[in-house]
Amino acid sequence: MAVTAVDLVRVVMPLVQPFTTSFGRQTERTVLLVRVRGDAADDTEVVGWGECVTPAAPVYSEEFTDGAALVLRDHLVPALLRRGGEVGAEEVGTRLRHLHGHRMARAALEVAVLDAQLRAVDRPLAEHLGAVRDRVPAGVSVGIPDGGTHALLEQVAGYLDQGYLRIKVKIEPGFDLAPVTALRESFGTECALQVDANAAYDAGDPDHLAALDALDELGLEMLEQPFGPARLRDHARHAARWRTPVCLDESIHDAADAADAIAMGACRIVNVKIGRVGGLAEAVEIRDRCRAAGVPVWCGGMLETGIGRAANVALAAIEGFDLPADTSASNRYWSEDLTEPFHLLDGYLEVPTGPGIGREPRPEALRDAEVERLFG
Template sequence: MAIDAVGITRIALPLVRPFRTSFGTQTVRDVLLVWVRDADGTPGWGECATTSAPLYDPDFTDAASLVLHDHLVPALLAGGTTVTGPQVAARLARFRGHHAPKAALEAAVWDLQLRRADRCLADHLGVTRTHVPTGVSVGIPEGGVDELVEQVGGYLDEGYLRVKVKIEPGFDLAPVRALCDTFGADLRLQVDANAAYSPEDPEHLGVLADLDECGLVQIEQPFGADRLRAHADLADRSHTPICLDESITDRWRAVDAVATGACDIVNIKVGRVGGLTEALAIHDRCLADGTPVWCGGMLETGVGRGVNVALAGLPGFVLPGDTSASSRYFTEDLTEPFELEDGHVAVRREAGASPLPDPDRLAAWTTATRRVG
């Protein structure tokens, strides 16, 4: 498959409400879309799942744009313009880090390849599910506990099967207890700290011990990404499963995390691990070891969400992912929306890796675009 053109488009897509975590607040999705095209004009699109500042992980949007333009795209094309999805990771392997832009470029090539073959990503991966179970991620609201309870009640009314709430020191036990008191044992609740707690802080450890008594589905990433031993110590004394997110950067880190007891559950994010090839490798290793996985999200538009939903259809994904409906984040998505159906989202069966951006919406929200290479 020969690539004739590559480009980067930057968009600013407003969120329906501010999304706050322990590392910052987003009101707009500032995101890069990578596109490739063949000589016949067939497009392929990929989404770069970065934030505007290097707070969640080292990647951020300005750096992703630079590394794509100056390094990744030239390296991809230097190996020959004829390239397939599985070959992208190998061509970019010599560059350290920059997982999100690598994943976006790989997804774009996959999308083009599948469109040319008139084949969908789910079929290519062997996914037999028609729908995947879906959870929802709820940020720290400005209105505190009362607003959180109201938001969670609304999401449960919509049919979400699992609720994940963001926590940080000072906003942890009170909101969790309020949710449990309000919605009872039927609420499938998990918390995500985004590495906000310190294993050296006795007060933090006390909060985590109290959370362990709340009957949570899991506690996600309480400590820093490199603190595998601290996570293993916590897992040893916790009844609640420990899930790792930021710590899982590739298949070998996943293997080490599970083998050392640092986690019981793995969150797989395509952008965080460098692309679909690596995400599939992590899934396969965890499936072979019997480690549950689920698909995390980065507030993706429909371009990135299409890849996530297809991935979440694989057999190792036994827990509801953050593959929520488009309306959870956007009044109007960049693509045709993903809809919630009885707590599930449908797996796309149209050609390509994800739905195409709507040209009018793309024009309305584009802040910059340029051709590369």
Template sequence: MKLHAVDLRRIAMPLVRPFRTSFGVQTTREVLLVRVVTDVGEGWGECAALAAPVYSSEYVDGAHAVLRDHLVPRVLAEPDLTARGVARTLGGVVGHRMAKAAIETAVLDAELRAHDMSLGSYLGAVRTEVECGVSVGIAESVDELLAEVGEYVDHGYRRIKLKIEPGWDVEPVRAVREAFGDRLQLQVDANTAYDAASSARLEALDEFGLLLIEQPFAEDDLHQHAVLAGRISTPVCLDESITSARAVVEAVRQGACSIVNIKAGRMGGYLESVRVHDVCEAMGVPVWCGGMLETGIGRAANIALAALPNFRLPGDTSASDRYYAEDITDPFVLRDGMLPVPTGPGVGAEPRPDVLRALTIDVETLKR
């Protein structure tokens, strides 16, 4: 397959409500989309990077720059490019996994469309629909939190994830557990907000029967995660720390986690995500699919990934209306707590031209 051109498109997606985590508040999701034009058709990918380097070192402006100046020129120069060859082609550029994932996904989308194959089939999906959870940001008050959680429970979400930070942890978790009972699947996500001095707050969460505590400490602090895991009965899950199959082997070996959150952008793409899935399955470690407030492009691909056999917990896949009044693709609609795995060719979703035009703030085209 030969690439003729690559579009780097910036769009701004207003959120239906502010989303607050331990590293800040988002009211609009700025998204970088990658479109490839090849001799067999086109394909789309979505970069998971946020507007600022707060979740990871990557951010939208940086991803745009590295794609424009380094990654895209490399793939355009390839005389015969395949999705499985993208990682090798880009191997000379250190890091920038989210940017690499976006271009790899776009190439994979084009390749699969040319063969009339869905991403789910290609990755090894075993389900036709996936269980959905929802991520709930830090609220202004416990009453506001309970009202928001109540909405999602009424909508049918199978699992609730609460964002926490020191000072917003034990009390809100207790309030949600008391209000909705022990049958509610409940977990928390700290986004690296804790350290050894504040770990007692995390140990206090053990009484609430949580599915897991996600990434309480810094991404490079496997030791502290292992210490916490040895002190509590609640499973410790890693997110930011897991960037490859090799990283997950080391984390499990050290006892730092017993559950893994897989985000394709953080892994460098869906192909490495499948390798992480397979390694975790071999080690008896369940995985689930995390989210980065994706549009329908990234959401479709995440749902396909979440249909693999070792995704044993509801993910952050969520319906389109969880974040956006209008998605750039046909919306993903929750049905009995589930979303259907796309069956169309490629990722199974593509932008609606009118909506895409209305939300676009910039387009840059690079040609061979």
């Protein structure tokens, strides 16, 4: 497929309720979409979409939306187009290899190219990746609520009633042991419960460690990223004494990071996010390294619209992604998604079967949400 143009579209999507983590509170998402246009073998135009999952500020990692827009506009897209000719998703990394970092921006471009490439041959992304299931078990991520523990209990009860198979609760120092203990007392051990610290704890703080040690007694599915991304030794030291499996998220940027963390004993589970690791190709490579070491993986989320969620669901459908993913239904975050919505059915999301990612923005939804077209 010959790529003829790349557009960047910025949209603003209000969340159905605030989403708070240890690094901040969001009431809306500013989303950067990448649209790739290309010519198929029969000279018909094909269009592919990717979603850049950067937050508005560099709070999750060093990446943020304005920076991603700049690096895509001034560096990544020109590097992709400069040589012309046929471009497949497998060549995106080669054309961009002289440029460093900006994995979320790279991932959005890679997915958009792959979406167009697969649409040109009428092939679904899930099939291309080797999916082994037609639906994926869905978990839900619950932020730190404004109303404290009581509000958390109400939210979790609602999600369990909807059928979610796993509950992930965001924690931070001061909001950890008491609310999670209340969840265990209210819903019992039959509730698949895990916590996500988003690197909020300091391994040198006795109070922080005391809280994490107490959480270890609650029979959680996993404790996700308690310490900073670079603190692999801290993760390894405490993972060795905790019964609860440590899962790494922010620490893992590529397959080499995953291999190093596993070799050090820093984790027993890995969260794979397409944006964080720079694209689908690297996500699959991380899966391969983890499978070889006997380490489970699951697909994480970044409050995606239906564009990003479609890619996540396809990834979660391949072999090795056996734990419930952060692939909540569209109505978890949006009153109206950009795409045809994803629905929760008996605790599962159906894997798209249409060509490419199987979703595209609905014109009226895109028109209502669009605030800027950066070029194209």
